[in-house]
Structures are given as structure tokens and as C-alpha cells.
Amino acid sequence: MKATARNTRQQLCVLTPRSFALMVITAALNVGCSSSSREQPSGALESAEAGLVKVLRDSRAVDPALFLDGALVSEVTTEECTLNGGTRTTCLRLNIAGAPMNDAQAGPYCPPSITSSAKEGGIWFDGSGTVHDVDGAFIVSLPELYDDDRWQMYDPATGKVYIIDGAEGCEVAGDPENSSGRDNFCLSCSLEALGGGIQQAILIPTEPVPHATPTPVRGSNPGVALNGVLFGPPAPVDLILSTITLGVFDDCGGHANPHEGYHYHAATDCVEIVEQVDEHAMLIGYAMDGYAISAHLDPAGKSASGLDECGGHQDDIRGYHYHAQAPGRNRIVTCLQGESVDQVRGGPGGPPPPPPK
Numbered sequence: 215m216k217a218t219a220r221n222t223r224q225q226l227c228v229l230t231p232r233s234f235a236l237m238v239i240t241a242a243l244n245v246g247c248s249s250s251s252r253e254q255p256s257g258a259l260e261s262a263e264a265g266l267v268k269v270l271r272d273s274r275a276v277d278p279a280l281f282l283d284g285a286l287v288s289e290v291t292t293e294e295c296t297l298n299g300g301t302r303t304t305c306l307r308l309n310i311a312g313a314p315m316n317d318a319q320a321g322p323y324c325p326p327s328i329t330s331s332a333k334e335g336g337i338w339f340d341g342s343g344t345v346h347d348v349d350g351a352f353i354v355s356l357p358e359l360y361d362d363d364r365w366q367m368y369d370p371a372t373g374k375v376y377i378i379d380g381a382e383g384c385e386v387a388g389d390p391e392n393s394s395g396r397d398n399f400c401l402s403c404s405l406e407a408l409g410g411g412i413q414q415a416i417l418i419p420t421e422p423v424p425h426a427t428p429t430p431v432r433g434s435n436p437g438v439a440l441n442g443v444l445f446g447p448p449a450p451v452d453l454i455l456s457t458i459t460l461g462v463f464d465d466c467g468g469h470a471n472p473h474e475g476y477h478y479h480a481a482t483d484c485v486e487i488v489e490q491v492d493e494h495a496m497l498i499g500y501a502m503d504g505y506a507i508s509a510h511l512d513p514a515g516k517s518a519s520g521l522d523e524c525g526g527h528q529d530d531i532r533g534y535h536y537h538a539q540a541p542g543r544n545r546i547v548t549c550l551q552g553e554s555v556d557q558v559r560g561g562p563g564g565p566p567p568p569p570p571k
């Protein structure tokens with residue numbers, strides 16, 4: 215893993231004059247509110263007094279201005295939409311670039327040889343929480359790690375790692391089940407091999423609508439990073455492993471295939487983009503329900519406390535927001551507290567969705 219990939223951070227503070235004014239109003243309203251209604255976590259927006267609800271929602275909507283330059287490839291438009299909880303409302307249509315618009319580099323993925331350093335490869339995690347550097351030694355350790363002697367991902371005579379890259383790497387990455395006969399390969403699908411970022415259209419409610427029950431994040435994208443890259447659902451690690459291939463992630467926790475383009479399976483410092491006025495973790499993006507996603511750790515390296523089952527909580531400055539899971543958990547957000555639009559993979563201008571499996 216690289217030491218760090220500090221980015222062109224936006225030195226934006228969350229207290230715009232407008233939101234500051236709203237905070238004052240919120241505080242004023244709060245005097246008249248019972249403190250218990252303020253302390254409820256996710257349901258608070260629904261159950262709090264009407265005036266307060268309005269203020270919170272107005273100040274917590276998705277702010278397209280926080281996306282980095284180039285992350286949104288066209289004008290943001292508003293359209294009517296129906297959310298998965300049945301709510302008819304308006305949504306923002308965001309056309310995202312599908313490639314990082316900061317200096318968070320995509321790749322490298324596979325180390326060329328068993329003597330390669332961590333700098334020459336990416337990372338691997340299977341969801342248990344451990345993040346492995348994919349260096350030469352990691353490739354050698356695979357039979358031990360997975361207690362399976364079939365892992366032999368390098369030429370014992372030369373130490374060269376077996377790699378499928380270029381267009382074929384992207385093809386196999388998009389369809390690991392059909393990679394039989396190509397066992398024991400490290401997969402690399404670079405942005406260049408993909409022809410650049412795959413632009414995707416996503417719909418996010420203009421204002422978050424709390425859902426009666428949290429929706430687990432399974433096969434659909436849970437959100438988007440402010441640098442223009444999708445947060446993907448948990449990677450199918452078991453499927454990847456059962457084919458004895460490694461669909462390695464780069465140091466940002468991203469990788470690519472022709473269906474989803476370049477996307478993240480971990481939230482790292484590559485997406486820490488908007489600093490906060492307090493010591494709170496930086497803003498990294500938005501979930502598909504419109505709630506903000508903050509980094510896992512704050513600038514002091516501390517994780518947030520009092521998180522609900524989805525990894526979110528509420529505070530006075532930001533309202534309800536998620537904190538990304540630690541890298542290595544193979545999920546950015548566990549579940550969504552708000553209603554969202556069922557996203558179509560690929561989207562306009564993108565490739566068709568993969569055949570059902």
C-alpha cells in the first residue's frame with residue numbers, strides 16, 4: 215500500500231452562510247423541542263416536530279457543488295422519481311465520470327514478480343477485515359492463506375507472476391465465472407484498457423426520505439464518491455476466489471470491469487475530499503438515499519461512536535450521515551436508512567447490464 219494518496223482536497227467548510235443561518239434556526243427551534251426528539255438517531259427526521267424536520271432536510275440535501283471538478287460530466291437535472299419505499303418525489307440526476315478527478319490514481323493491481331514491492335501492486339481483502347498488500351510475498355503466500363495448494367500464481371522458474379491484463383483482463387474481471395482454463399491469474403483491468411472512465415447516470419432523492427426499515431446493501435451500488443467514482447456493492451470475493459483468480463483492488467480499494475467501470479470496494483484516503491469545520495471525519499460522498507457519507511476515521515484517527523446498524527448517526531452540524539466501514543470490510547455502507555431509486559447498472563451511455571447469473 216502506498217503511504218498515502220493525499221488529494222486535491224477541497225478546503226470547503228460545511229458552514230456556508232445559508233447553513234449557518236439554518237443552524238441558528240435549528241438551535242432556536244431546539245429550545246422548544248424536547249431533547250429526546252433530537253437524540254433519536256435515524257428516525258429522528260421522521261419523528262421530530264414538523265418545523266425542525268423541514269430545517270434539517272433543507273440543509274442536508276445532496277450538494278452537487280461539493281463534487282470535484284470533472285466528477286460530474288453534465289449539468290445536474292431534477293426529475294420526478296419513485297423511491298423503493300413507494301414515495302413519489304424528485305431526484306437529482308448525476309452523470310458521473312467513472313474515473314477519479316483527484317490525484318487518487320487507479321491501479322496498479324498485480325505485482326510483476328514475487329520479489330515486487332507493495333508499491334508495484336494493490337491490495338486484497340476478503341471481507342474479514344484484514345487488508346493485505348499485494349506484493350510478491352503475498353502472491354507466494356496464497357496457498358497458505360487459503361489453505362489450498364492449487365494457488366500457484368507465478369512461474370517457479372522465473373518468479374514472474376501470471377497476469378491477465380489489457381482488454382482480456384477487463385473481460386475476465388467482468389465475468390470471473392467464465393474464466394475456467396485461465397486459473398491462477400492475477401487480474402488487471404486498467405482505466406486505459408477500459409477506454410477511460412465509464413460514465414454512469416445515478417438518481418438520488420433531492421431530499422432524503424427515511425425508510426420504514428433499513429435496506430441492506432447487496433447487489434446495487436450504495437453511493438458515489440465526490441471524485442466521480444461509484445462506491446460498489448460488496449465484491450463477490452468467494453466467486454473470485456473459487457475461480458483461483460485474484461481480482462485485485464488498487465491501493466484506493468478500486469478496480470474495474472466493463473459492466474461497472476472503475477469502482478471502489480473500500481473507502482480510503484483517496485476519497486477524503488471535504489474537510490469539516492470541526493474535528494469530524496471528512497465528507498467522502500453521498501449514499502444513494504441522499505444521506506452524506508463521511509470517512510471511517512476523523513483527522514485524529516478516531517472512529518465515530520454511537521453508530522446504528524447501517525453505520526450512521528446524527529449530529530447537529532451534518533444531520534444524519536453514514537461513516538464508511540473500515541477498508542477491508544468489503545463494504546462501504548452496510549444498509550441504507552433512506553429510500554432510494556433502484557439503480558440500473560450501466561445507465562445511459564454505459565454498457566448493458568451483465569446477463570443474469
Ligand SMILES: [Zn+2]
Pocket residue numbers: 446449469470477479
Ligand atoms: Zn468490483
Ligand SMILES: [Zn+2]
Pocket residue numbers: 494508518527529535536537
Ligand atoms: Zn459522524
